[in-house]
Amino acid sequence: MSARERVTGTVANYVDERTGSAKWLKKNLNKVFPDHWSFMLGEIALYSFVILLLSGTFLTFWFDPSMEHVVYKGSYQPLKDVEMSAAYASALNISFDVRGGLLMRQIHHWAALIFMASIVVHLLRVFFTGAFRKPREFNWILGIGLLTLGIVEGFLGYSLPDDLLSGTGVRIAHAIIQAIPVVGTYLSFFAFGGAFPSEIFIPRIYVVHILLIPGIMLALITVHLMLVWYQKHTQYPGPGRTEKNVVGYPLMPVYMAKAGGFFFIVFGVTALLGATASINPLWLYGPYTPGQVTAGSQPDWYMGWLDGLVRMAPPWETYAFGYTVSWNILLPGLILPGIIFTGMALYPFIESWITGDKREHHILDRPRNVPNRTALGAMSLTFMIVALINGGNDLLATHFDLSINQIMWGTRIGIIVLPPLAFVITKRICLSLQRADRELVLHGRETGRLVMLPHGEFVEVHEELTPEKKWLLTQHEQAAPIELELVDQAGVRNPKSFRAKLQARFSAANAEAVAKPTAQELKQLENEHH
Amino acid sequence: MSNELAPLSDPGLPAHVHRKADTDPVAEKRAEQQVAVLFGISAFGTLLFIYSYLFIDTKSFVFIPVMGNTNAHQLGLGMGLAIALLGIGFGAVHWAKTLMSDTEVIAERHEMRSEDSDRDAFVVSVKERAEVAGLGRRSLIKRTLGLSVGLVGISPILLLGDLGPMPGKSLEETSWRKGTRLVTDPGDRPIKPADLEVGAVAQVLPELRPGQKRTLNDIAKDAVLLVRLRTEEFQLDAERLSWTYQGIIAFSKICSHMGCAVALYEQTTKHLLCPCHQSTFDVTRAAKVIFGPSARPLPQLAITVDAEGFLVAQQPFNEAVGPSYWERS
Known part of the structure; x- marks a missing residue:
């Protein structure tokens, strides 16, 4: 044993006899962390x-x-x-x-x-x-x-x-x-x-x-x-x-x-x-x-x-019974931020209520596979970006020689119009990406290589994906919407509460997706080719 | 909700691909040297840092393209520190990525939830212990404990009472009185109408009485902006017109929106603009809000001249200056 090992051993022994940390450390030095730049x-x-x-x-x-x-x-x-x-x-x-x-x-x-x-x-x-x-x-x-x-x-x-x-x-x-x-x-x-x-x-x-x-x-x-x-x-x-x-x-x-x-x-x-x-x-x-x-x-x-x-808020104030309420300050300064932050904090519970999913999840979603969530994120982000742009409206006006009044009106209208637009567009993009994934799995990657067949037909050669890639594109779950049972087992009409109807409605919108390829479809395609 | 439609089964972790340094001793040696060089660069950075601290004068400047004239002392220190830190950082990461094992390890994951048996045992023992304490039975103790803890909790809140005085009527009052002279800010000189040309703007404050000192709190309520127009440019009712003097009109400079100083005056349009949130006020119409978030005109100060010909206030502001508040009527 070298001198260094002896010293380390003595110190480690001293600490462990007093804290018992060796057991914990031994286990946790092997703790596994997944690797990804976004982590x-x-x-x-x-x-x-x-x-x-x-x-x-x-x-x-x-x-x-x-x-x-x-x-x-x-x-x-x-x-x-x-x-x-x-x-x-x-x-x-x-x-x-x-x-x-x-x-x-x-x-x-x-x-x-x-x-x-x-x-x-x-x-x-x-x-x-x-x-x-x-x-x-x-x-x-x-x-x-x-x-x-x-x-x-x-x-x-x-x-x-x-x-x-x-x-x-x-x-x-x-x-x-x-x-x-x-x-x-x-x-x-x-x-x-x-x-x-x-x-x-x-x-x-x-x-x-x-x-x-x-x-x-x-x-x-x-x-x-x-x-x-x-x-x-x-x-x-x-x-x-x-x-x-x-x-x-x-x-x-x-x-x-x-x-x-x-x-x-x-x-x-x-x-x-x-x-x-x-x-x-x-x-x-x-x-x-x-x-x-x-x-x-x-x-x-x-x-x-x-x-x-605050800058884009309308000039609203109410005066009643000798008291003043400054909506022009309260609305943008307290009420909206309050709603935004409370909504953010509650979002996991809202989503789990909509999907009815109470299981643990450790595999991350690819954003395209959850179009509604992704669209909601894009919508919120658009709202924030329009607000942020208006926060610099004076600098935009002086740097780009624009009218400050026009910028203000642009953002006032934009903050109402653009977020829903972002929602719709993002959702469509997600669904299109799902469709593209489906195409990739079923028909492979377009290689750009054109081949002329003996009878003169031109075809583009598609390259089949690796099993790993196919798995990545199809591993996600496609949840069915929660069904609203209007008639119960005894055949009695079941007047569902407003909440259940709302949940079913959201759940149906949430389940909108391009069906991922099934094993049968793949099999069928294979048979056609051979 | 199931995965039964998945077309393929999970092919499992792909085979491990060796890096160059894993198989080629030359590449391994090279990687080792690269790491050493990075750590060496870090040491050089620290030397630069020490040199800059001790030997570069704090007042010396160098010209750097793009950055312009830069303080050489601060730049030397900063660059030294940055190089020292980045050298260590890149060295360590390069070491991990090229020389340390890159074999992925699989660890099992267990559901967070405790076993049912553990849960049941937990509930049983909590109940047992609560029984021992008699929490369920002794409601008198429970209630008095609740009362006393609740009361003790109030005391720290009470202690905060001296954080500030009660507002009272202080928000409605400024230092402007009948006959208070308008004095320049800065300079504290009284003003005659002739000092202000048509189109000119001036910031004024109420004249100090002998021995009085002006605080920032005073300025936050008393700051007034004078603008001189031609009388025929005003579109005011008779009362407001009588508050002006020879085309000079006075407004509170504290924005009626959030209290910034309304500091920008546009001569051609006769608009006052608050640079904080762009509320725009029309001087010719008693500072009526014509754009932006403010809901009220700037309060107007009635002015006239005294026996010596200096501008004075006819009366205090007839409303509270600055941003709105609940009790403002």
Whole structure:
């Protein structure tokens, strides 16, 4: 035994005698993870979160979350001797007088954007492949919770420096709180410690931003990952992959090396962005004052859809009995986002109610094989994209020399017309792809090779698919719709409830599909050829 | 709902295909060297990082095509860090992909659900223990426990009471009073009508009394925008017209939608535009909303001149400025 082995053995023995971890580790070092590029999206979110913790901790060493008035004396000349809050002055100090400070600020901000982007794309992957189905509904809800917290956390983060742009964002958030019926005014006074902007808001959101929300997110992420571990990862369909197994690489060493390496790649790319791509140059905005604003004020992208909705809202307010209800704020600022996020969280249960499917699923769907879900996803995405476009309507107008009024009317109409259109088109595309799959399985791949037969007929040679490919295209289940029994076994008319009728209706729409080839059809074709 | 129509049975995992490095010792050696080079590049990145931190002046700039003038210190640090991290990352992934085993492993999966026997045993033991605690029988204890826990839960909410003052009527009040002079922002100079040419815009604030200090909270309610038109351009009723002075009209600068500063004035159309959500107000018609999400005109401040000829407010705002709220009437 070499000296190194002896030392390792002693340490391992010491730990195991006190924790009994050898048994657990032995089992879990062989834990199998399926491999697919789309499984890295959630990983990017996780790694960005770690980067955010690291870079954020660095920033707290110099950031002073105070709204006390100071006169700037740092090295950025254009703002010299300008009166500003201590928070803004310290953000300038980090950017100009702390070595590596600007880099860390930019890494922090880029990591936040990447964090949110990877969460959203991860969510889309999970949605379109049906990974949220039983038994993973809890993890879906945890994910929606993390997305929501991420949006709030990001907003608070870019509100902290107290520059003109961020203060404008806070002003808008304040107006949304204040618009809540009955309690809004009180809530805003409690949150801000008085009227807007107050002198205590930044210190308050600072502790929420650096402690409260990250703490909750860390806990949720831990549970999220433990569930992934415990329930074992889903896998894409393919030969040898079933609902009863997991095919992939063992945790040690392959997955450790790949995942560990990938963390460094994500960090490296973030550092590269932080080094080369300027983000939130807050020294250009100046200190916040409620009497000023910068043209082209834009939130970060994950808030852009919300701002876009607010911009396109119709100018509705109702006044009754001496009270005001601002629909122009409530509708786009609270009610619609509430419906969207609640709908997202409930979706796994809605789908399982429609399909009547209560079984576990570990093999992912190919989106084309679930046309309604895919179409619903495309519809929601279209809604969000139209809203996001309107969030940048002022920039679109100035950059492309367009009329802002026309863009606004375009998106106002578009947000109603385009999503249903996207639904219909996507569903048709899915069904066409199913038809194409069917053709492929039955008649093989078109090779493009034309052959002239002895009697002069030209035919294109088709190449039969491999058994693996045929399996991939036909392994999915095509569920029959839930039938509504109008007459029960005794022959008595069964007045079904409204809910059952609704379910049958949805279920029928959901079951629309191009029949996949059957064994008989294939056999018959083979016989014809030979 | 079944799979019985599947035309083919699952052919099973395809045969493993060896990579070049699995069979060719030369390729294996090359892969090993590639990994080593990547790790070496990482080390170089860290050296660049250290060098930049210690020796590149924080105020020195370099010109980089596309990026323009860039702070050399921050760029050196960032590039060093990026190279260091990417080197490790690509090295590890390359190692895993070329040299570590790529044989796929199959693990079994079990249903999440516990065995029926375990479930039954669980229910039995929970019932037993609940019986021991007497939870079912002792309803007096249950109720008083519920009451006390509920009450204790309220106390932290009560503690939050001092987060803020009660709003009271404060949202309806601004610093504008009858006779308050309009002063420039910035500068705090009183204004005479002659200071403002036709077509000009100015931001003003109420004049400070001696010893008074202006806070951001004041500005958030008091900011006012002056616009001077020709009197005949106004389309106002008699009362609103009497609130103007020689073509000078004053509006609250705080948007009636969400409180941004309504900062963009278009001289040709005489429209005020809020850059946040594009609510557009027509100055000639007492800031009537002609586009965008805002539901109310900007409040108009009645102005006139005092004995010395300086612009002053005739009266306070006759409505609350800024965004709507529940109690706003």
